[in-house]
Amino acid sequence: MANSKHAHLRYNILDYCFRKRLYTFEDLRTTLNNQIELFYPNESISIRTLREDLKVFRDKKNGFGAPLPEKARILKYTDPNFSIAQRPLLEYEQYLVDAAIQLLQRFDNHPKYNKLAEALIKFQDEEEQENDSQRILFYDHNEEYKGIKHLKPLYLAIKKKQVLQIDYKGFKDELPAVFEFHPHVLKQYNRRWFVYGLNKTREIKEWSIPLDERIINFETLEDTDYIQSDTDWGVFFRTMVGVIRPFYAKIEKVVLRFHNGRENYFKTKPFIPDYEEFFEQEKQNQVWFETIINPELVQQILSYGKDVEVIEPESLKILMREHTEAMQKYYDN
Template sequence: MANSKHAHVRYNILDNCFRNKAFTFKELLEYVNLKIADIYPGEGISERTLREDIKLFKDPINGFGAPLEEMSRTYKYSDANFSIALKPLLPYEKELIDASQQLLQRFENHPKYNKLAEALIKFQDEEDEEIDKSKILFYDHNEEYKGIKHLKPFYLAIQKKQVLQIKFKGFKDEVPTTFEFHPHILKQYNRRWFVFGYNKTEERWQHSIPLDKRLINFNILKDVEYEESQKDWEAFFRTMVGVRRTSVEVEKVILKFYNGRENYFKTKPFIPDFEEFFEEDKQDQVWFMAIINPELIQQILSYGQDVEVLEPDNLKIKIIEHVIFLKENYVK
């Protein structure tokens, strides 16, 4: 096994190199050390470690079986579609996953580790499926979502307080726009990721960018001072469904459910801070404080005929407008 210190960081860097450009050994060593130093300042690898990594990449039995030319003076995949991310886990990586699961058992009653344990189980289930074609888990997954590749770079940009130049083209935009962006937080909604921050070009705080194909590219701006956010993000999202803050006014929303659907809402509310009524004749109702935005309307409409908006009036009107529009589409 190759040098295990920051091994998987190196593998991802090398995988990206081999997919996108032909590097000489010297260029590869310099580039890998530069990228490692970005994450682990002052650290790097030797020529020997790099040669061991390349050997591991080529090894079809105990490695990744990467299509690297044996006699070439440069290193690049001969198959443009190859990536180690598409390969099964190596034997020692499976051992690490198993060891991690055993370690997590000590914290199984701690809610902080639930998400990680879930991720490890999903990962292991997919690996087991590669072996015997059986499948135990079927989970909600957006297979067409490519924006996940942006998640780590933006996470690191926020962590390192880096200012970015963003090139973005909305679905209805004729030409892309470019702006200076100071990223502050990442939020997931409806199986997609969004980054919130300060759009300095337009002087807009809490500006959101979806991490999908509309984000054409981004670059780190050197020697530009990063502007911190003073926003209480938990409070910001507490009264908001989704990511679009089309209003600043927080209103009391009262919903009445039919056919016992209030029980479904209570097991998975779209606003975390909802309240129930004490009155016996209102056990099928809930209320919460929220801003009225398109995502809230979509969530209410998802209950179809089993929900009624009692308050506020402006939300009732928006729901009625949607119902009328739907009726006009279907009854012609």
């Protein structure tokens, strides 16, 4: 096995390179060393290490079985749809996952590690499915979601403070729009990911882009200075449901009254984190919170059907009335 200190990083960089364009051996080594320097200062790889990495990529039995021509001066996948992310774990990678799971057993019931433990269990279950093991986990997963391929490149762009040129075509657009984008944070909502940042072309500093097929392409603008965000993203997201924040939005107090005991369900899974309960006995079925009024808030309230009632503000009551009247028309004979 090749030098394993930063093998995962090298493999991911190589996979990205082979899918994007043609590289010579020296081009690959230069690209790898430039990227490794960002994460491991003053480190680089030798010619021998890169040759060993290429063997791992080509090896069909103990490697990735990648479609890389042998003895070619120019390197690129012959199958543009191939990615090592589609391949099973290598033997030593599976060992590392198993070791991580064993390590986490030392921290059972420690809230700091609960999310990581959950992710590893899901990962392990997915791997076992490929070996025809009996399925144990049936979790909420969007199998048709293609945008996940953009998550890692955008995450790295944020970490490296890279400016991007993004080609984006909305569902109703005839032609794609091209704009300069400074990515700042990623947010998941309703099993989909969104990236927020500065749309420099339109001078909008909290622009959101869904990670899906509407992103036609994006590439790094090498000679453009990255502009940091001055937004408190924690506050930004805690005062809204979902991902849409209209420019004119203002924070308002929302009061909901639940019926048929549904307030108990809301309290176990609130669609906004900072909600408050009333102390008055006659208001035990009510909650209130401060948020902006947006389509996702309306959708979440509608998900409770007849078991919820908007008490205030009046503007939200009007919106709910418009929705219920529109739905009523669907069922009028």
